[in-house]
Amino acid sequence: MRWGAGSVSGDGTRTAVLALLARRGPLSRAQIAEILGLSPATVTSSTRRLLAVGMLAEQEPRVPAAGRPSIPLRLVPRSAHAIGVQVALDHVATVLTRLDGVVVDGASWPFDPAAPEAVERLTELIRGRIAEAARQRRPLLGVGVAVPGVVEPETGTLRMSVRLGWNGMPLAARLRAALGVPVFVDNDISAVTVAERLYGPSAECADFLVVAIGQGIGAGLVLDGAPYRGAAGAAGEFGHLPILADGPECVCGNRGCLETQASTEALARQGREAGLIGPDAGVGELGALAVAGDERARELFADAGALLGRALAGVVNILGTSTVVVVGEITPLWDHVRAAFDAALAAHLLPCVRETRIEVRPWEERLIAVAAAGIALGAPLAAPRQRG
Ligand SMILES: [Zn+2]
CATH class of the missing domain: 1.10.10.10 (Winged helix-like DNA-binding domain superfamily/Winged helix DNA-binding domain)
Known part of the structure; x- marks a missing residue:
């Protein structure tokens, strides 16, 4: 290995x-x-x-x-524990895991990253979890925090998060100073990728790609055995692959990104624009229509599948990865995506990488929080040179 x-x-x-x-x-x-x-x-x-x-x-x-x-x-699984924290657009999820990665317990709270005291609230939520672990006499190795955005792997500073609206924030340093325990911060998909590298079924693979498709689209990369992060942690922004010359504006500020056409948010938007679902409905309702046999709903999923398959073929052709792991909120709806995705992928993969294996994982609500705990358990592989 x-x-x-x-x-x-x-x-x-x-x-x-x-x-x-x-x-x-x-x-x-x-x-x-x-x-x-x-x-x-x-x-x-x-x-x-x-x-x-x-x-x-x-x-x-x-x-x-x-x-x-x-x-x-x-x-000795109980000899050390880690707290994993997922900071999402509308909630914070935490888990406490043992040294072997097994989850002891978890909790979730509503969260508004745009609130003026958002980081203080996050700090207090984590402080409560640390106190709980201490009450249970569980030795704590550290806290891992996963955020949607570009994180400097060396410092845990959040360079840019269009979703949270946090830019240039020294999140790891602030949490460490306030909590007095080792804290590691990483991008959420990087955390999932490292957890896969350490504990997942792809642990024995030296080269693989994790593609996360949900509200946004991102990718994590393991090349030659090590997570690849690019300059200042900016690798893996698969969702911002430009696919339309003059498409809708993306959260990143550019136009026509893959994410504007094939994320679960994009699917819901397309369903609303077509009048298939109500103004407050989401991708779940669109999925229910597809299950019920609605041809137009099925077409939207198929279109997204074709785009994803074609875009992914381009990435695999460049990297030559032999395994692609698909995770995220879209996976429960994969039955509606699969045929078009597989066909587009097969049509565009080069002959030398046609054997690439696609593994679609069942959706797991706590996936990112559990992976975040892995940042602390897996440091320094997960958060190189962050000193907690
Ligand atoms: Zn974009």
Whole structure:
């Protein structure tokens, strides 16, 4: 398994070892070294530190029929926890997870990012969760916060979020100063991508793409084993792929972006403009019409599917990724999107990447909050060089 262009080093080794044991269960040091492609000495020194702090424990030695006995190491799930926070347009969702990524509990609150005291309110919500974890005597590793916007991976500063209206905000620094615990901030789709890299079914893949399709459209990229973020964290803005020369204005300020035609918000808008659904209705109502057999509703989903398939084919042709994971609010409606999407994708993929696997994941309400906890568990892979 590759972990970036070089080998894993420093705290990255810790992250890799913990995530591997969370996924696979107990393994010997030799097995860990082999699977992660690390030297036995590196694994020995890294696991020694993790044993010393109680995150790992040794099990009874396994005695093989031939050869030396080996001592399996196992994760101690309750030895450390993380709080994951999703800051969305209209709500804040939080979860508390154990070291193995299993969710202990979660909660959600209405939230208005445009309110003058929005960051103070966010701080108080997180403070309440930290106090709750302390009451339950759960040791806390840190807090991961996922936001829709461009985040500087090194500092956790939110450079730009058109959705939240927060620009140039040193969010990680502000939360850290107020809360006094390690806080890591990252883009929401980057967080989902890293969680997939650490704990998901694609964990063993060195190259994959996560495409999130909901109110907005974004992508996360793992290339050669490491998340790819681009200059100052701006990679992955798949939703702003220009597809129409003079289309409707996008939230980014440009015109004709993919997001204006194929996001769930765009679908709902098209349904309203066509008079198919009421002025307050959303994509769920449009989906219900499609299920009921309404041809015009089905056509809107098919049009979006064709655009998404064609756009994605272009991205896969450039990157050569062998796996694409599709997540987001559109996935419960994928039955109406699939045929046109598959056809457009197949028509535009180059022959050398036609075997690319598309995995459409079931919609999970807490996906981003759980991934945000992974930022804290997965630092520094998730938030390189943020020092909490
Ligand atoms: Zn745009």
